């Protein structure tokens with residue numbers, strides 16, 4: 001303790017600036033050199049974890065694991081188990097989930113826990129909240145990754161202009177989209193965070209005043225703002241627009257580029273520390289593989305070759321030593337590119353994220369049983385209608401309701417949407433349920449899930465699989 005809070009935050013940021021230099025060097029490495037680094041860091045992580053984490057120590061002795069450890073020998077960790085064994089998994093015995101929850105209930109800004117930890121939680125859109133703890137050094141790495149994202153967009157820290165970055169994100173300091181800018185707001189950039197849960201009129205008013213150079217937000221929110229601009233209420237001209245947290249459709253990307261003449265980037269990130277982002281070529285998001293390992297696997301946890309769609313991913317963080325994240329299940333269904341990117345970065349690319357496996361709907365099949373309907377099928381049908389700003393598929397016991405946020409004056413699309421979706425479901429072997437299409441002009445309450453929009457909602461118990 002002792003040191004003033006601001007000074008410690010500055011130390012964290014100074015460390016981040018040094019880490020950023022190292023991260024940038026990795027961008028010029030060959031794939032082989034990067035893989036050597038991953039191997040070295042993984043060995044350090046697994047050695048540390050098997051000594052310091054009671055959970056992994058016990059596992060190691062029970063299965064008589066010995067050095068050198070192989071990642072594939074470690075168990076796959078789902079969110080539920082991860083939280084159940086939280087107290088045993090962490091490597092600092094002072095960290096106890098019950099006490100962290102008490103701390104979380106009172107966090108209002110960038111406070112440290114026990115003078116050295118920052119605590120985050122996930123939005124819990126998949127029903128299970130997780131708690132993630134970073135020590136100060138680990139947080140500096142998060143900050144450095146955030147600076148890498150800024151520099152991949154063409155923004156350099158310490159530049160005289162100090163570009164104004166406005167993020168419309170979660171309103172909670174327990175979420176990294178809010179916490180990272182907050183912790184870094186000591187001079188490198190000019191950061192502003194507006195809550196995605198605020199009424200749109202208020203956001204428009206604040207954006208008009210702020211005039212962001214970079215605008216970041218959930219794509220569903222960016223879609224709304226483009227409409228506000230087109231309708232003459234919003235007057236901004238961001239040079240860079242970045243989406244993340246939800247899929248960014250081709251249509252929306254085109255609109256953002258056309259309306260603001262800005263460069264558009266898609267960013268992927270999880271609270272556990274996985275980050276990926278597009279390079280200028282815009283042909284997939286490069287995974288920051290110097291900070292983590294991603295395994296794309298099928299439903300049975302078998303590896304899926306690059307170029308094919310996986311059922312989920314397993315993420316191992318190479319920098320989280322306080323709270324090890326090892327083969328941690330993330331329900332995003334991804335395709336990784338089989339070929340390296342022509343930009344020269346050694347990091348593999350996520351070509352597509354086709355929703356989350358918990359967004360898969362199970363509908364009755366024409367030949368009995370159930371058919372798994374992947375979110376991408378709804379996406380395919382609805383994305384072809386340019387006038388649909390946003391959609392939500394609500395699955396009820398005997399019907400499917402499509403709630404479409406629709407730009408007025410674009411004719412009647414209800415019939416053609418219904419027709420195309422019926423055809424699509426038929427081609428998938430589904431006994432077609434009744435489909436209701438509802439056109440809406442305003443959004444529902446976004447306060448759930450920390451401002452994130454959920455495209456697929458099921459009100460049916462999907463226990464049978």
Ligand SMILES: [Zn+2]
Nearest residue numbers: 279281341343
């Ligand atoms: Zn690239």
